[in-house]
Amino acid sequence: MIRGVLLDLSGVIYIGNELVDGAAEAVRRLHQADLPVRFITNTTRSTRAVILRKLARMGLDLDPEALFTAPLAARAYVQRHGLHPLCVVHPALAEDLPDTAGEAYDAVLVGDAGHEFTYENMNRAFRLLLEGAPLLAMGNNRYFKEADGYSLDVGPFVAALEYAADTKAVVLGKPAAAFFQAAVGELGCAPGEAVMVGDDVASDVKGAIDAGLKALLVRTGKYRPDDEQQLRGTGADVVDDLVAAVDWVVRARDQDR
Amino acid sequence: MIRGVLLDLSGVIYIGNELVDGAAEAVRRLHQADLPVRFITNTTRSTRAVILRKLARMGLDLDPEALFTAPLAARAYVQRHGLHPLCVVHPALAEDLPDTAGEAYDAVLVGDAGHEFTYENMNRAFRLLLEGAPLLAMGNNRYFKEADGYSLDVGPFVAALEYAADTKAVVLGKPAAAFFQAAVGELGCAPGEAVMVGDDVASDVKGAIDAGLKALLVRTGKYRPDDEQQLRGTGADVVDDLVAAVDWVVRARDQDR
Numbered sequence: 001m002i003r004g005v006l007l008d009l010s011g012v013i014y015i016g017n018e019l020v021d022g023a024a025e026a027v028r029r030l031h032q033a034d035l036p037v038r039f040i041t042n043t044t045r046s047t048r049a050v051i052l053r054k055l056a057r058m059g060l061d062l063d064p065e066a067l068f069t070a071p072l073a074a075r076a077y078v079q080r081h082g083l084h085p086l087c088v089v090h091p092a093l094a095e096d097l098p099d100t101a102g103e104a105y106d107a108v109l110v111g112d113a114g115h116e117f118t119y120e121n122m123n124r125a126f127r128l129l130l131e132g133a134p135l136l137a138m139g140n141n142r143y144f145k146e147a148d149g150y151s152l153d154v155g156p157f158v159a160a161l162e163y164a165a166d167t168k169a170v171v172l173g174k175p176a177a178a179f180f181q182a183a184v185g186e187l188g189c190a191p192g193e194a195v196m197v198g199d200d201v202a203s204d205v206k207g208a209i210d211a212g213l214k215a216l217l218v219r220t221g222k223y224r225p226d227d228e229q230q231l232r233g234t235g236a237d238v239v240d241d242l243v244a245a246v247d248w249v250v251r252a253r254d255q256d257r
Numbered sequence: 258m259i260r261g262v263l264l265d266l267s268g269v270i271y272i273g274n275e276l277v278d279g280a281a282e283a284v285r286r287l288h289q290a291d292l293p294v295r296f297i298t299n300t301t302r303s304t305r306a307v308i309l310r311k312l313a314r315m316g317l318d319l320d321p322e323a324l325f326t327a328p329l330a331a332r333a334y335v336q337r338h339g340l341h342p343l344c345v346v347h348p349a350l351a352e353d354l355p356d357t358a359g360e361a362y363d364a365v366l367v368g369d370a371g372h373e374f375t376y377e378n379m380n381r382a383f384r385l386l387l388e389g390a391p392l393l394a395m396g397n398n399r400y401f402k403e404a405d406g407y408s409l410d411v412g413p414f415v416a417a418l419e420y421a422a423d424t425k426a427v428v429l430g431k432p433a434a435a436f437f438q439a440a441v442g443e444l445g446c447a448p449g450e451a452v453m454v455g456d457d458v459a460s461d462v463k464g465a466i467d468a469g470l471k472a473l474l475v476r477t478g479k480y481r482p483d484d485e486q487q488l489r490g491t492g493a494d495v496v497d498d499l500v501a502a503v504d505w506v507v508r509a510r511d512q513d514r
Contacts, residue, residue, distance in 0.1 A: 115376045159420035160413035
């Protein structure tokens with residue numbers, strides 16, 4: 001029985017600065033079908049407020065509580081553990097993170113920092129890790145699609161620091177099971193009653209399945225044809241886009257009723 | 258029977274801009290003992306000519322042929338395979354590498370590029386890899402010691418690109434067995450008759466042992482006390498410094514005579 005839906009944002013709801021065709025109606029259809037929805041994203045180049053404004057400009061108005069982001073999960077983790085991380089993150093993200101500048105750092109928190117991934121910043125992070133600071137990662141995504149092609153996401157730089165300091169990051173976004181399960185908790189259902197819809201075969205789809213959810217891969221965003229081979233035997237389905245995913249979800253829910 | 262010696266440079270022969278205490282005499286002692294020597298390095302921030310001048314200034318004059326570098330091994334590989342790599346390397350290295358600027362790139366060659374490891378350069382490399390270009394790495398060292406602390410070497414950035422593009426680099430410096438064996442070939446002996454002396458437990462010592470050489474770790478340069486645990490059961494020995502290493506080598510050779 002399907003009782004809730006998690007939707008990835010970039011590549012599923014929108015690409016670049018436009019909604020995917022039919023996305024706003026598809027989201028409305030989920031609401032009309034009484035299926036609770038959370039939008040979950042590892043995007044670490046924008047605060048929640050900025051993402052909400054961007055979606056609104058494109059024609060999708062969301063309740064702030066419906067947006068579940070990796071940076072907010074990271075902030076909660078850092079506060080829970082009383083840490084003062086050096087943040088190697090995108091400058092636009094500052095508002096959603098604890099301000100630890102000037103403190104004695106005892107952790108490293110890495111997001112998709114883009115051009116902030118300088119040699120100098122990587123070295124500062126590395127030296128803290130060598131001293132035993134934990135490495136916190138807002139995701140481990142490999143790359144994402146920009147207007148001019150694919151670009152490196154946070155994952156490769158986390159891999160670099162893990163290799164350099166012979167350590168393992170704590171992942172605070174997708175595909176960490178704890179992240180999916182926290183989002184499912186807000187849907188008010190069990191993991192096996194939730195469907196995750198994403199365009200990233202590893203982070204969205206396999207991550208969700210490993211966390212006990214059902215999952216759908218859409219053929220939009222960063223989807224590449226050979227992604228489908230990776231899903232053989234996982235139980236995940238592949239559909240063309242968000243509209244087809246919502247069709248799939250509503251039909252599966254109605255069949256089970 | 259020991260019939261030849263490979264010496265790492267940075268951390269073994271010199272640290273910063275000074276020879277390790279007794280290094281010049283230790284090298285002379287090897288010559289006097291009729292033990293052929295090659296100096297092998299993954300340093301990819303200087304051409305062979307610059308390294309030779311630097312050593313001479315510090316008081317060690319070497320025959321150019323005695324210096325075996327990862328960039329020269331990389332150049333040979335690229336020429337042998339007819340490749341035109343995008344080079345993400347330190348600007349100072351240009352003279353020792355093929356000039357492929359402006360050509361259609363069909364490979365990526367990565368060295369210890371330091372501040373050239375910008376997000377933009379990493380992205381350019383990544384996009385070529387996604388199209389199927391091979392990744393060539395002048396080593397996979399994790400870090401090295403600078404005057405102000407440890408700094409990231411080439412290995413972490415190779416790990417980042419491997420993770421991003423789901424590929425595996427061809428390593429053209431230490432710890433690649435082919436690199437050690439090519440250097441041993443110049444000594445005119447078999448791998449089992451050669452001793453490698455290094456300060457990097459993974460790249461120098463384990464690499465040499467995996468290539469069939471004997472190996473000594475020195476407690477200078479990037480050595481850290483817990484390195485010794487990693488060598489248990491490998492047959493590698495640990496000595497204080499180059500002087501002690503040469504003592505060890507000459508004594509072992511004389512015992513076997």
